[in-house]
Amino acid sequence: MKVYFKDESFAFEFVRNLGYAYYGGSDIGELYATVENITEGDFDSWHDAWNARGERVAARAKDHLEKGHIVSAREALLRASTYYRVGEFYLHGNPDDPRILEEAKTSADLYSKAAELMGPTWEKVEIPYEGTTVPGYFYKADESDEPRPTLLFHGGFDSSVEELYYFAAAGAIRRGYNCLTWDGPGQGLPVREQKLYFRHDWEAVVSPAVDYVLSRPDVDPERIALKGMSLGGYLAARAAAFEPRIKATILFDGVWSLYDSIVKIMGDDAAKALENEDADKFNELAQKLMDSNSQMRWSFDQGTWSFGQKTPYDFMVECKKMTLDGGIPEKIKSPTLVMKADGDQFFKGQPEKVYEALTNAPKTFVAFHEEDGAENHCQSGALAFKDEVVFNWLDDTFKA
16 A cells, blocks of 8 residues: 555555554644655655654644643644654664654653643553663553453564554553553664664563563453564564463564565575675665665664664674574464564565464464555554454453
């Protein structure tokens, strides 16, 4: 699905942000008014337009709050947070760009203020992690301390915790679930403020989150689910293989290997350069692609930045560790939902591979199609339908 833009990356990101409108994270009129000011494939143009929209909506939110219009204020704060976050998305080619941290913190602060205005069912939390903490939100269906089924939800290659409400938490609390969302290393403010970079052994990130929810009286320890989005499909699978307290696992979508995905897109010459450990040749090939294709430019900008590497070759060496090879899927015992989007431009064929390798877990496979407008990576733009599938499966799984 391409909307407005011909550039594949810009078109996908636009649909991704259109999707937030269903749960109040954006507004269609504001989105279309913004993209009118963006030049195809121009990363700075993208930033400038969304930054201006964020400033405009945040100013309205401030005015609403000063005048006591609480609902209007919190809704505008959520949308302004989205627009600042969207604007920062393509800036990572220069890790020293001061706009990266400035705008991420602005987005986080606006979201935090909106959460305060939502009341006690939106709780800002800090999850202990290896001598520090990482930020999260705990969402409740109501103000009681009734033990409820609880969904733990983390993102992937390019997510931030403020986005995760729209991709899972909103649907969860409407159906009586708690939901914990949080950023791990390589994501959100942890990578921007603390320089915490991605790691392949994601159980080290999930287990502290499980410890946290089990410390709460409002969590049913027998109904804890884990869901990972995008690259999080690999991360969640890895964690579920080594964390027995997870009672249900949702791979949104199924991911076997980030490395394999990039090599498949780049072709045989790149694969040969990697096999021969020819860093110069691979970096040359990567740069040619980055110069001609905004999707690949963003992918390597994001990869080197979030993995803490200097060159595309270094990033590929590091991300090769993120694989389900070695019998990882066979270690998963919890009921598992593997999702697939027919039009996924990143991980084609990988959900099927993950599903087939789940030999010791009750498993379900669901593909999302163009006829439902749900063929985009992570069903972007079709969040209502996606949540129907996910939470119906989770309801049935926990009942069983």
